Amino acid sequence: MIPELGHFAVILALGVALLQAIVPLLGWRRRDARLLSFAGSAAQGQFLCVAAAYASLTYCFVTKDFSVAYVAENDHSQLPLIYRITAVWGAHEGSLLLWVLILSGWTLAVSVFNRRLPLDMSALVLSVLGMVSTGFYLFILLTSSPFTRLVPAPAEGHDLNPILQDPGLAIHPPMLYMGYVGFSVAFAFAIAALITGRLDAAWARWTRPWTTTAWMFLTMGITLGSWWAYKELGWGGWWFWDPVENASFMPWLAGTALIHSLAVTEKRGLLKSWTVLLAILAFSLSLLGTFLVRSGVLVSVHAFASDPSRGMFILAFMAVVVGGALTLYAWRAPKLVTTGELKLFSREGLLLFNNVFLVAACAAVLLGTLYPLALDAMHLGKISVGPPYFNAVFLPMITPLFLLVGLAAVVPWKRGDWRETVRRLRWPAVIAVILGVLLPFALHGRTTLLAATGALLGTWAIFAAAQDVWRRMRAKLEWRAGLRAVPRAVWGMTLAHIGLGIWALGVSGVISFGDEKDVRLARGAETELGGYSFRFQEAGEQSGPNYTAQQGTVLVEHGGRVVATLHPQKRLYPSQGTVLTESSIDAGLMRDLYVSLGEGYDDGSWSLRVYYKPMIRMIWLGGIFMFFGGLLAASDKRYRLARAAERRAIEIAEGAVA
Amino acid sequence: MRYAIPLVVLVALIGLFIFGLQSDPRLVPSPLIGKAAPAFDLPTLDGQPQRMSQADLQGAPVLVNFFASWCAGCQEEHPYLMQLSRNSQVKLVGIDYKDAEADLRPWLTRKGNPYGQILTDLEGRAGIDWGVYGVPETFVLDAKGTILYKQVGPMTPEVWEHEIQPLLKATS
Amino acid sequence: MPFDANTPSSPPGRGPGFALHMHLRNAKNWIPACAGMTKRLGAALLLLTIFTANAEVETVHPPIPLTEQQEALYKGLLPELRCLVCQNESLAESQASLAADLRYEVRGLVAKGQDEAQIKKYLTDRYGDFVLYKPPFEQRTALLWAGPGLLVLLGLIMLVAYTRRTRGVPTAPPKNDEAALKKILDDAP
Structure with missing residues (x-):
């Protein structure tokens, strides 16, 4: 009974999602506020349906209902309770249900927090999210229902893959999906902006906290995945450049570029079409990841059991969603051209450099991941592209980013000043050079080129980021007041950049001095x-x-x-x-x-x-720093200004009633 | 115009993936095709003759089948190999890969022996020289001992009729 | 003294529980499972393996001593070589028995004084270029190796072209001041 209810709830959610996709669009055409405001209610209804479906699958796992095929595959009577709960997302079907649960959770959050947005914008965003959800519900119902019964029911389940019975892996997928799926919000904002043609500083400001939040979860998800692989796969590696890892890393790189270009769009009103493209790309790469992981087109250590019919469905879905978005982009983006001077040596200029390297690195990862497939398709033979290639290509590509990171807080918008920059960064630079030379010797008694470079770049990123907070602290007479005056956004950026520095220390340290036997x-x-x-x-x-x-x-x-x-x-x-x-x-x-x-x-x-x-x-510590950096940046005061004003208005109104 | 570039890239990628969905990423083509069979010198199961080498494979087309009694794919293809040994003129040589003789003999007794000759490769050295990466694998050799074709995974009627027979016909 | 164990896997029939696993793993040998997660094969294969209680004979490899230089070559080589039977693992990582055999081969070749190129040729002669995780630079991999550099170059050119194009263009007033933002927010229908 319960699994049938779950299945029914998914069907219901599909219906609601369809309405959520269509009705606001109609409302937008007809300028009908009632139809537009339906989107919010639909989002909430949809969430209830998915939550019910998810709860019923969890119930089946907890009560060991082996008459459900998916439960029989992934549950076992001896499995500890905590893993019976996490086993829900232990394989393809259930993880897809978790995916839609998170997607509808994000949709719900948008419907709640976006009340301050123009109604048409908010409704269109929800409509786009409804379209994305519709695709995933169809995917579940047509190819991957977790509620299918097994007749006759086996007496015992086949058990959760033991490699997944680990706390690291228990929370890794939800975090990762929070990130993947979270980029759908930025995507929806981009589509809504393309439809309405309204893409201004305010749009960038609305989109930023959503993007940052998604990014910080993705960062955490990748970090946890790396930590889990290290401890669970049993041979001490922490990153394998496996197609599945690359699938999560590409959206991260695109998302990181997006965060930075959004800053330019918000502060200077420039780069609009580029920012919109990045927002589309970040989510498209998430979908690509889903495809690569679940279709079996590439050989991977941690792919799901693959099935070509599922692969075909996601491919078709990707073609519709991404193809639709990019067609809209090709049609509407030329109208988003903005004027304004952009100097190379200015904060926005440096952010553009950042984008060049991040996007190129992302494209390089994509190139390496798909190259064997492309050669095979052209009948040029089968080759492998693995860690030695990626390390050789990727590390040099991200090296310039470290130099940029140090300049980030120092160079002002519009026009940088070389002399001021040098004055403020000379100490971090001197410290970095000294530590770059000495740190490897101090810690390991010898040095290598990689170790010295890592120590140099890492300490440079850390000290250059820290000097900004230091300067702000010193700007007030009393240091605590100075520290309190540092906006959360600055804290966020500083922490994330320090995290990058720590990561570099870890990577260069472990590669240079790690040993095994x-x-x-x-x-x-x-x-x-x-x-x-x-x-x-x-x-x-x-x-x-x-x-x-x-x-x-x-x-x-x-x-x-x-x-x-x-x-x-x-x-x-x-x-x-x-x-x-x-x-x-x-x-x-x-x-x-x-x-x-x-x-x-x-x-x-x-x-x-x-x-x-x-x-x-330090590799994972860096990731944790970035996560908290994202958390602080996303909760910056200025994103809450409008809401505070709104609350005051409500208070006044309530006061009048009382 | 340049705003349409992402769309073009997407179309190319989708084309690539459609191809990808139809091919098996795990199949690795052998670099040995068109070359002489690798050298080996292995003991035979029945001891007549005591040992065999690549030179003994020449003279007539032959199928060299790497198999083992512990492998599931070999059980799967076994009935078809039996059928081939009865109905086809081509010689079948089995190379028993990393398998204990004590396991192999009862297996053959129970299921039948399709092979004209069985060689034992206990340590898998010949397997490495032939580029075997999983059993069963079947090599098709012409009369001169040149490798014409390699089948990875169980032999099936489809492979035999559509791939191997035409090759053998073309060489004879 | 250290010795190249490299998981010289167990002889058959050691310990009842572990033997069961070996059958399972070997049963799937033509789509072999390593540390990976091929789970679905499960139930069906269990049936097959129950009556084939045979196990792959795993070779116990004797140790091969290496000089310090050779050891470094050996350790450096393994991560660059792909284990063929695995989902996607290098020879350094894989626990498959073929990987153990190949590690032994490579170690033997290193001990004989062969260099990196010779050892790679030994493997590609047998298994093809698929075994190399770092494909050599040649015509068909030209784009793979040059691509990243070209991408950066292209990006930098576009960036410079963009800044050139906007040189001297009057900047539209930034809309990020609170008043303008508030106005936009208030415009909500």
Whole structure:
């Protein structure tokens, strides 16, 4: 009964979404405020329907209703409750339901927060979101319903893929989808602007907090994904340049470019057509990611079970949505031309440089990801494009961004002043050069070109960003007052840029000085790595809630002192007959010690993989900084001004009634 | 005009993806096609003769089938291989890949032996030289020992009739 | 002493639970699953494997000692080589048994004093260019390698052209002052 209700709720949501797409458009043609304001109610109704559908699938998982095919595939009676709840998005069908839940959540948020927008703008935005939702509901109902029954119902479920039974992965997809889907709002704003032809500073101001919010979730989603892969895949890598990762990284790059070009459009009223194009691109790349992950056109480590009919549907959907948007763009964008001088050495000029490098980097990732497919299509043979290519191409492409980041806060709008710039940045520059040379030696006793460059660029980004806050703090007589006067938007930018610097330190550190070893150790034997000695004590049996494990004990010593006891496991999940290596990590800001278990031998010895990963935590710490930077920027006061005014008006009105 | 460039790029990408949906990204073409069969020297299962090398494959067209008793795809193609061995003139040589003899013999007894000769590649060295990356894989060799075709995955009637037979006809 | 274990995988029939896994993995061997997530094959294959209780013989490779220089070459090479049976993993990462065999081959070639180009040729002769994660520069990959640079160049040219075009153009008054914004907001129908 419950799954049928869920299925029905999705059908209902489809109907509401269709109305939400069509009625406001009619209202806009007829200039009918009643039809326009229907969009908001539809958005709320749609959310209720999807929430009901989502709740019923969760109910099926929690109550282990194996008569539902999707539940039987991904649930198990021994699965801990928390993973029964997260298993809802453990495979294709359910994750799609999570996708539409989040999409309708964003739609709901737009309908609530956009009350201060012109009614036609807000209604058109909701209409576009309704169109996007319609496509996804059709996708669910036609190809991927999670509510299909299985007759006869099996006695036991097939279980959630054990590799997904991990807290990192439990929250990674929702975060990622918040980002992917969030870009649909910027997309909808762009389409609404193209339709109405109203694309001004106010439009940019409305769009900015939505974009920033989506971006910060995407940042967090990617960060969590990287952290999960590091700890779960068992060989210490944190980024693989896998097609699926690239699929999430491309919208991030486009979204980052969008955030920066929106600033230009808001402050200077320039670059309108470019900004609109980026808004369309960011969401289009999200859709592209969905296609790549779910269609099976590319071989990937973490793709969903693929199905060409699904691939065909998303492709057709993408063609309609993106094709429609770009056609509208080709038709309307020429009318958005704005005049105004833009100097290369000004904040907007530097932001444009930023856009050039970000978009080029994004295009390079796309090129590398699709190149093998393109060659194959032209019958030029099968090749692989992997991490060595991307590292060689991508790192040089983003290096100029670090130089720009340092200038960001210093160069004013319209016209920069070289002398002032040099005056304010000389200390950060001097510090960066000194640390670039010394830091690798101080931390690791030697240096490489990459390590020095990373330390230089990283500390440059950090200190140049910090000097802006420092200067603002010093501008007031009392430093606390100065600190309080720093707007949240500035805090946000500063934190995000510091995050980028921290990330660079981490990346260059771990690539330059990370080390690893494959060893076979007998009981009591030890091996040396990165100045630590790893002693293999013993291996024994362990059991968890739904697995049994062989667990090794490895004692790590440094300078004669035990610094960590690690327990790498090799788990057998009998439900799927899967064996997983569960690595054991002693984490620290400056270094991780990482051990994973290989094979056991008859003589009691085991093969182990031992890793020394200096500064790897900084990679994710950088991501966390960027997330909070986004949070602060999105909650800046100026986005709330209008709402505060609105609230005052309401208070006055209520006062009059009382 | 330049505002239409993104649209053009999109159309190209969609064309690319339509192609992508119809091809299997996992199939890797062999660089050995058109070349002489790689050298090997492997023991035979029945010991008559004791060992065989690539030179022993020459003289008539032959199918070289890498298989193993532990592989599911091999079970799938096995009935068809039996049928081929009965109805076709072409010689079938099996190379048993990383398989224990103790597992293989009962498997053959139970299911039947379609092979004219079985070689055992216990360590998978010959597999590497032939570029095998999963079993079953089947190579088609002409009378001179040149590799004409490679089938990755189970042999099927479609592949036999539409790909392999025409090739064999063309060479004979 | 360290030795190149490289997951020299277990001989068949060790430990009941782990043996089951080996069958499962090997059962799917022609679409082999590595650490990846091919899950759907599950139920159907389970049936098949129950009566084929045979296991792939996994070769135990003896250690090959390398000099420090050779070790560096070996470690540098592995991430550039693609494991063919896997979804998308390098030889350094993969736990597939073919990957272990190939690691052993590569290590052996390194020990024989072969250089990077020779080892890559050894692999491409057998498996084709697909094994190289870093495709060599040639006619068909020219765009792949030159593309990123061209993109940056194109972007910079467009940027400079844009600033040239707008030189001296009077700037439209920025609409970002609160009064103008408020007016726009108030214009709402």
